[in-house]
Amino acid sequence: MIGFRTGRSPLHAAHPYTPLAIATALLCLVFAAQTPAAIGIFVLAGIVLAIAGSSLGYVAKPALMLAIPTLVLLFILHGLLGPEPRHALGPLHVSDSGLTEAIVLGGRITAILFAFLTVLATVSPDRLVEAMTERRVSFGATYLLVSTLTLVPRMRRRAAQILEAQQCRGLRLGGSPLARIMALGPLVLPLVLGALAEVDEQVLALDTRGVTSGRVRTAMDPPPDSAAQWAIRWICVCLVVGAWAERVRPLLMLIHPHLYVACR
Amino acid sequence: MPVSALVGMEALSFRYAGSTTYALSDVTLSVERGEVVLVAGRPGSGTSTLLLVAGAYAPRLVGGAIEGGLSISASRPSIVFATPWTQLTGLCRTVFAEVAFGPASHALPRERIRALVGLQLERLGVAHLSTRDPATLSGGELQRVIVAAALALEPDLLLLDDPAAELDPAAADALYGLLKETAAEGVGVLVATPDVERGARVASRAIVLEAGRVIHDGEPAGALA
Amino acid sequence: MYLGLVSLRDLVLVRLGVAINLVLGQVVAALLLPVYLDSLGTILVAALVGPRAAIAAGLTSQVLAAVLSGNFSWLPFGIVQVVIAVYAAGAARVGVFKRLRTALPAGLLLGLLAGGTAAPIAYFMFGGATAGGVTAVTTALRAIGTPLPVAVAIASMGTDLLDKTIAFGLVCLILRNVPSHLAARFPVLAR
Numbered sequence: 037m038i039g040f041r042t043g044r045s046p047l048h049a050a051h052p053y054t055p056l057a058i059a060t061a062l063l064c065l066v067f068a069a070q071t072p073a074a075i076g077i078f079v080l081a082g083i084v085l086a087i088a089g090s091s092l093g094y095v096a097k098p099a100l101m102l103a104i105p106t107l108v109l110l111f112i113l114h115g116l117l118g119p120e121p122r123h124a125l126g127p128l129h130v131s132d133s134g135l136t137e138a139i140v141l142g143g144r145i146t147a148i149l150f151a152f153l154t155v156l157a158t159v160s161p162d163r164l165v166e167a168m169t170e171r172r173v174s175f176g177a178t179y180l181l182v183s184t185l186t187l188v189p190r191m192r193r194r195a196a197q198i199l200e201a202q203q204c205r206g207l208r209l210g211g212s213p214l215a216r217i218m219a220l221g222p223l224v225l226p227l228v229l230g231a232l233a234e235v236d237e238q239v240l241a242l243d244t245r246g247v248t249s250g251r252v253r254t255a256m257d258p259p260p261d262s263a264a265q266w267a268i269r270w271i272c273v274c275l276v277v278g279a280w281a282e283r284v285r286p287l288l289m290l291i292h293p294h295l296y297v298a299c300r
Numbered sequence: 301m302p303v304s305a306l307v308g309m310e311a312l313s314f315r316y317a318g319s320t321t322y323a324l325s326d327v328t329l330s331v332e333r334g335e336v337v338l339v340a341g342r343p344g345s346g347t348s349t350l351l352l353v354a355g356a357y358a359p360r361l362v363g364g365a366i367e368g369g370l371s372i373s374a375s376r377p378s379i380v381f382a383t384p385w386t387q388l389t390g391l392c393r394t395v396f397a398e399v400a401f402g403p404a405s406h407a408l409p410r411e412r413i414r415a416l417v418g419l420q421l422e423r424l425g426v427a428h429l430s431t432r433d434p435a436t437l438s439g440g441e442l443q444r445v446i447v448a449a450a451l452a453l454e455p456d457l458l459l460l461d462d463p464a465a466e467l468d469p470a471a472a473d474a475l476y477g478l479l480k481e482t483a484a485e486g487v488g489v490l491v492a493t494p495d496v497e498r499g500a501r502v503a504s505r506a507i508v509l510e511a512g513r514v515i516h517d518g519e520p521a522g523a524l525a
Numbered sequence: 526m527y528l529g530l531v532s533l534r535d536l537v538l539v540r541l542g543v544a545i546n547l548v549l550g551q552v553v554a555a556l557l558l559p560v561y562l563d564s565l566g567t568i569l570v571a572a573l574v575g576p577r578a579a580i581a582a583g584l585t586s587q588v589l590a591a592v593l594s595g596n597f598s599w600l601p602f603g604i605v606q607v608v609i610a611v612y613a614a615g616a617a618r619v620g621v622f623k624r625l626r627t628a629l630p631a632g633l634l635l636g637l638l639a640g641g642t643a644a645p646i647a648y649f650m651f652g653g654a655t656a657g658g659v660t661a662v663t664t665a666l667r668a669i670g671t672p673l674p675v676a677v678a679i680a681s682m683g684t685d686l687l688d689k690t691i692a693f694g695l696v697c698l699i700l701r702n703v704p705s706h707l708a709a710r711f712p713v714l715a716r
Binding site for chain 1: 352357361362377378379381383385386387388389390391392393394397400401402403404405406407408409410413414435449450453
């Protein structure tokens with residue numbers, strides 16, 4: 037889809053946790069928003085984030101390519117097939133509540149896409165690894181999130197090779213649904229078993245490189261942080277807690293009235 | 301067995317988990333500092349297993365069971381395999397970071413790491429690749445990076461399983477020459493390879509295995525027979 | 526310890542499971558099958574290692590799938606991966622993967638569970654609009670008068686029934702074909 041692009045924007049220069057915190061906060065906040073106006077603010081926030089990352093043009097195209105089909109389906113599902121009352125919109129009769137629902141849901145997806153695609157475009161994987169190392173995030177978490185992405189292209193190439201090789205041996209990819217399901221075995225088994233056979237070498241290599249040393253890894257080039265960025269990240273946390281506290285309060289009433297009163 | 305030996309095996313046998321046959325049978329040998337020991341044998345004769353046991357990787361990481369005596373005084377073994385792509389951490393976007401990964405994991409200070417990495421990249425002739433993504437390198441380039449990463453750990457015991465498999469003849473000669481230099485610095489080097497002729501040129505000793513048993517332990521010329 | 530996993534080998538297996546989840550879609554697409562097999566890696570890790578490792582594989586897969594596709598709105602479906610991980614680990618423990626005739630029905634049941642977990646997420650968080658194919662089915666069902674929650678549930682479960690049945694069948698075959706020197710190190714593969 038899209039990947040990191042070098043740049044000099046504030047987001048590029050920021051500590052990697054900062055744009056991640058903003059995008060994650062936005063993800064949590066959009067699900068707390070219930071009205072088109074509130075959702076509109078968050079969509080705008082996503083767009084502003086992309087501008088802050090000098091990536092609006094780069095991010096807008098894939099974001100809209102992913103969002104528009106969903107928006108259309110939402111319009112059909114909720115707008116056209118939604119409940120009464122309806123009003124005329126040109127040749128169409130659109131459900132009032134359904135249209136509102138479609139706007140809220142579609143806006144959610146759009147805001148999330150703009151925010152996270154901006155993070156992808158502005159947060160360098162190297163800087164993220166260094167930031168995680170410096171903050172003593174466990175090796176396992178870093179390894180799973182980052183290292184897997186380097187294994188995927190290699191496995192994809194091997195999958196393509198296996199596909200070609202099996203076709204040369206007479207495997208047919210077409211035919212009845214059952215025939216196509218049966219074709220999965222000769223394609224999937226060699227791929228998975230071959231990868232399983234390499235596990236030991238990867239384990240040995242990592243062990244040799246000291247991941248089991250028990251020591252705190254030296255971060256070679258940790259990204260700089262600042263009090264202002266810490267503040268921004270904490271503000272994000274507070275906004276999320278505040279927004280969801282408002283939504284959760286009525287539920288507390290259902291659980292126990294004293295809890296509800298205590299939280300007022 | 302010499303007290304100063306980095307690795308000592310006494311009538312050692314090793315079996316992998318679930319196997320009824322011994323991968324190593326009744327092996328008695330030692331490896332000293334400063335030696336380059338060539339390990340030769342047909343595929344399946346136990347050469348790779350010998351490296352894994354010598355480095356205390358087996359049975360610890362790959363399972364199996366040892367019978368007989370094994371003493372390892374090497375505190376920093378380092379191992380290199382023939383397939384470089386399985387030895388990448390996958391966490392590093394530059395060759396420099398890949399080679400620095402090991403020393404960084406041992407919590408060495410940054411300046412020391414930079415010096416170590418720079419030195420090994422130069423010795424392996426890959427300093428010009430230091431900013432390249434390891435995933436974009438050829439097999440030969442990547443293998444030299446992996447060897448550099450192993451040496452950057454400042455091992456006292458270096459184990460190599462067919463390290464020149466991806467290298468052209470000139471690069472292979474250079475690598476084996478480097479192994480001899482590394483041994484001269486006090487490192488014990490154990491190299492398993494089917495390229496017996498090349499290995500014999502730099503080795504001070506050769507061990508030949510057949511069906512897990514040592515059939516020769518002595519002059520490198522014995523491995524050529 | 527890494528992320529609470531017991532060993533470095535478990536961690537590397539989890540990584541492999543994640544990669545399998547992310548790559549198999551390509552194989553499936555070549556066969557034009559209406560499934561994703563995007564949890565086969567999770568199920569395999571559950572069988573070989575256990576539930577915690579499988580949960581790690583599932584959640585990581587969800588995050589990385591979002592990174593690779595750009596569609597971060599699918600992140601909440603990580604809950605489905607947790608359900609798959611726990612179920613598959615339990616199934617492995619009781620020996621379901623020893624035979625195809627137990628693996629396939631167990632996969633069918635997981636399809637119901639997974640689809641049943643995905644449906645409320647799709648309905649409450651996304652109004653029924655998620656992945657293209659599933660949403661198209663939802664829309665078609667809505668157009669013939671099916672209530673939206675029912676349409677979302679049917680669409681979610683429909684693809685998941687086939688997907689998880691096939692995934693369980695394939696994991697059964699994979700485990701049967703693991704070489705003996707590797708199999709000896711996994712309790713579930715004790716022969």
